Amino acid sequence: MLRCIAGEAAAVMRIDARGIEETGMNIGQAARASGVSAKMIRYYEATGLIPKATRAYSGYRHYTEHDIHILRFINRARAAGFSTLQIRKLLSLWQNRQRPAREVKQLATEHLSELQEKISELEAIADTLSQLIAHCHGDERPDCPILDNFSDADATQAFAEPRRMRRAHPSVHRTSSK
Amino acid sequence: MLRCIAGEAAAVMRIDARGIEETGMNIGQAARASGVSAKMIRYYEATGLIPKATRAYSGYRHYTEHDIHILRFINRARAAGFSTLQIRKLLSLWQNRQRPAREVKQLATEHLSELQEKISELEAIADTLSQLIAHCHGDERPDCPILDNFSDADATQAFAEPRRMRRAHPSVHRTSSK
DNA sequence: CTTGACCTTCCAACGATGGCAAGGTTTAGC
DNA sequence: GCTAAACCTTGCCATCGTTGGAAGGTCAAG
Numbered sequence A, B: 001m002l003r004c005i006a007g008e009a010a011a012v013m014r015i016d017a018r019g020i021e022e023t024g025m026n027i028g029q030a031a032r033a034s035g036v037s038a039k040m041i042r043y044y045e046a047t048g049l050i051p052k053a054t055r056a057y058s059g060y061r062h063y064t065e066h067d068i069h070i071l072r073f074i075n076r077a078r079a080a081g082f083s084t085l086q087i088r089k090l091l092s093l094w095q096n097r098q099r100p101a102r103e104v105k106q107l108a109t110e111h112l113s114e115l116q117e118k119i120s121e122l123e124a125i126a127d128t129l130s131q132l133i134a135h136c137h138g139d140e141r142p143d144c145p146i147l148d149n150f151s152d153a154d155a156t157q158a159f160a161e162p163r164r165m166r167r168a169h170p171s172v173h174r175t176s177s178k
Numbered sequence C: 001c002t003t004g005a006c007c008t009t010c011c012a013a014c015g016a017t018g019g020c021a022a023g024g025t026t027t028a029g030c
Numbered sequence D: 001g002c003t004a005a006a007c008c009t010t011g012c013c014a015t016c017g018t019t020g021g022a023a024g025g026t027c028a029a030g
Helices: A027-034 A038-046 A065-079 A084-094 A101-134 A145-150 B027-034 B038-046 B065-079 B084-094 B101-134 B145-150
Strands: A013-015 A021-023 B013-015 B021-023
Touching (some): A027 A065, A101 B145, B065 B084, B084 B101
Antiparallel strands (some): B013 B021
């Protein structure tokens, strides 16, 4: 690519067109400042969740405090378990000064319902499992109500129905998988 | 492929090498009998969770009641939220007559902990979200504590309680292996 | 000039599943 | 026997959010 004329240091004070001082950041610094990994910043850009970053002559992406603001918003919404589609809507509401709070509340309420449904599913599983565990002697003998429950031999199956366990919320599945 | 010599019907009685009668099933019938989709049966075979099915001359996979047994076990373990790795272990314990129930109990206990941790996370999110929702007037005006909570404007927060989900624990780029 | 930290793009993978396509096989009806 | 339907086969793509790596360009410091 083209060579950058000015060998300006990153994260240094810049003067923009309006003469206002801004801190310019490369993607790594933006990542550290926002809590969103550089990988994900590029991903969000590629999927249109955030606008395309301006580029330095070198091709490096360039971020301002405003961008960091947005990234932090996204990060918090994701931490709250919103899907990218929901975040897309939240972002556009956030940036629209004429938004009716009604729409935000509705979005959040829908998400809360999803969360509560998921919680109920997990609790049902956990309750059953803890009962099975409680009834397992857990010593060296091979008989075990947990295995019995999963096998055909047992008439009192607790997990008979193949009810789906969708993991729609990455902030949650993150913790234990991998 | 080679033409099948005997045009035997599926799901019909077959005579195996030892002259023992068995009910033979194609993958579709096995799927219906076990509750595991044909797709997933092939997937489990490909990933080594179940052994490679025997094949008819036609190339069709062939399943016995024993295989259905195993598939049902897997289905129930999955319904209980066990990961494939955990199911792999459960399966080998199930098929080992000298298993100590202790190991099964330990596996189940670990999974229960994971479940409870997930439930706690989701509940923390749901609690915060429902508080935010409760404080949102939800009418046509634009001000909204939900959006405020996701933004940097800390001073304008609707209520200043220890609303965790903030930058504190995004937990998004921590990969806790198991 | 070299080194190393940083950036770029592209490509692959995860887990569990669905879907589709192109082709082979079996079965039922005529 | 012929045909159509219902089945099976493999293989590849897509999901969703995220991480990893490879191959290569850029930049600041020694």
